[in-house]
Amino acid sequence: MTERPLRADARRNRERLVAEARAAFLADGTHASLEEIARRAGVGIGTLYRHFPRREDLLEAVFEGEVHALLDLGRELAREADPFAALGTWLRAVVERHRAWQALASDRPTATSRIPVEQSGKTLLGRAQRAGAARREATVPDLLRLAGAIGRAADDAPDDPGLPDRLLHLVIEGLRAQPRTGKRAR
Known part of the structure; x- marks a missing residue:
C-alpha cells in the first residue's frame, strides 16, 4: 500500500511539528513534552499523533x-x-x-x-x-x-x-x- 501525498496544510503541520520537536529535543532532551511541541507548532496533540504515532517516529x-x-x-x-x-x-x-x-x-x-x-x-x-x-x-x-x-x-x-x-x-x-x-x- 502506497502512502498518499499529504495535503499542503498537513505537510505544513508536519514540518512545523518536526521543527518544534528539534528545538525541544535540543533544549530539553528527547523526553521533551509532546503536548508542548504540538502547542508550539500551533496544532493539537491529535495532529501530532496522526503524523507521529510514537515518540520514536x-x-x-x-x-x-x-x-x-x-x-x-x-x-x-x-x-x-x-x-x-x-x-x-x-x-x-x-x-x-x-x-x-x-x-x-x-x-x-x-x-x-x-x-x-x-x-x-x-x-x-x-x-x-x-x-x-x-x-x-x-x-x-x-x-x-x-x-x-x-x-x-x-x-x-x-x-x-x-x-x-x-x-x-x-x-x-x-x-x-x-x-x-x-x-x-x-
Missing part, C-alpha cells in the same frame, strides 16, 4: 531532517569554486549538528545515516585533496571524529561559546596542505 523524522540537511549542504558545497573553503564549511556544519546528533542518536541507530554523510564528506575532501589544498593523509572518518570531539568539548565547556570556533580553526589549519619547500623539517 518523531525522533526519526527530526534525525532524518538533520541528515538530509547535511547531505543537501554537501551537494551544494561540491559545486563551490574553492574546495578547501567548502570542506571547512561542511566541517562547521557537522560540528554545529553535533548536539542534535548526540541527543537523537542515543535513541536510534545511526549506521544507515553514517554512510551517506561519510560519502558527502569524501566528495568534499577528495576535491580539496585533488586541488592540493588538503593533506593527502586526511580521511573522512578522522574528520568526523575530530568534529565530534569538538562538539563534546563544547558541551563540556558551556561557559566558553567561542571554543568550537577556535578548535575548528585549529583542525582546518591542520588539514591545510603544506607547500613543499624542498627542505625537510627537523
Whole structure:
C-alpha cells in the first residue's frame, strides 16, 4: 500500500511539528513534552499523533531532517569554486549538528545515516585533496571524529561559546596542505 501525498496544510503541520520537536529535543532532551511541541507548532496533540504515532517516529523524522540537511549542504558545497573553503564549511556544519546528533542518536541507530554523510564528506575532501589544498593523509572518518570531539568539548565547556570556533580553526589549519619547500623539517 502506497502512502498518499499529504495535503499542503498537513505537510505544513508536519514540518512545523518536526521543527518544534528539534528545538525541544535540543533544549530539553528527547523526553521533551509532546503536548508542548504540538502547542508550539500551533496544532493539537491529535495532529501530532496522526503524523507521529510514537515518540520514536518523531525522533526519526527530526534525525532524518538533520541528515538530509547535511547531505543537501554537501551537494551544494561540491559545486563551490574553492574546495578547501567548502570542506571547512561542511566541517562547521557537522560540528554545529553535533548536539542534535548526540541527543537523537542515543535513541536510534545511526549506521544507515553514517554512510551517506561519510560519502558527502569524501566528495568534499577528495576535491580539496585533488586541488592540493588538503593533506593527502586526511580521511573522512578522522574528520568526523575530530568534529565530534569538538562538539563534546563544547558541551563540556558551556561557559566558553567561542571554543568550537577556535578548535575548528585549529583542525582546518591542520588539514591545510603544506607547500613543499624542498627542505625537510627537523
